[in-house]
Amino acid sequence: MPDVNTRPEAAPQGTGAGMLPSRLHHNAYVVKDQRATQHFYEGVLGIPLVATWTETDELLGAERVYCHTFYGLADGSALAFFQFADPGDQALFEPRFRPSPFIHVALKVDDATQQAMIRRLADNAWDHLVIDHGYCVSLYATDPDGLQLEFTRDHPDTARIEAERLAGAHADLDRWLSGDHRSNNTFRES
Template sequence: MTLSGTQVGELAAARDRLRTELMVARADRPASTARGIHHTALLSGDVRRTVEFYQGVLGFPLTEVLENRDYPGSTHFFFDVGNGNAIAFFDLPGLDLGPYAEVLGGLHHLAVSLEPEQWHAARARLDAGGVPYLEESGTSLYLTDPDGARIELIADPLGEMYGEKVT
């Protein structure tokens, strides 16, 4: 489905209203009550394949492997993505999970900030591994992981996107 020009204009006006009505000016904005994202948990169809991709190709060190407390036999494993943040995965053996699907409340993509030199190194590893990606704006690489989750590797600093402060 493609939106009409009128619909796009109406959606832009709705974003402007949200900004005006709900966003507190940076100088007046209270500090967040959160310390940060402890981890984001995704699903893995194959633990070894996921580790080889996230650690070997993307360069995120595997930091822990343990049994999932909520599902006996399931593996819960973590990767360091810097600044005390982690990406975690569960495999759910015995469940007939379908392929990745974009659904309301689901993951659209996970964006991970890399220093520019690490971003270039990751792009070289993607090229060497034959992993397809889409480069946008000279700072973002969009790719899918082995299970279809969308990942963005972004060279913009934390708290910024394309030169704009987002935090």
């Protein structure tokens, strides 16, 4: 993705103008079975469990008992997962969205990491899909609770591609919203 700090309109007005979050801290999701989640993320994908918090908190008018796990990424961020001890709390907080390939978490990987993940998924007979988008190659897999994951390897000339997309980002959005839905992906092979 382009460095959004280079766009003048990206800088908010007021104190701290130009400051953006430094990185994702964690993305959280409710799961039905922490053990199945651990097997998938740590055992299949090789993403290590780096923290487990077992807690009780007063949340939304009731005491909630839960387990919160974190699987660490190379930049220090994490994928995090909650499981509740009470089945009523579990039902109350579990995700309620229609499964869709357009609702997903995308993580950047290098070629060696992507190839290792493909092998590990295949070795575990885990369904997965690889799509070459032209500007990146994406590996897709779904975790035991239906969370769609994308592991993205950038094109070798990503700096040029990002500069081109940044230069036309607003015009391309305006064109598409006005009804001209032609593809602008000149990097994908036909």
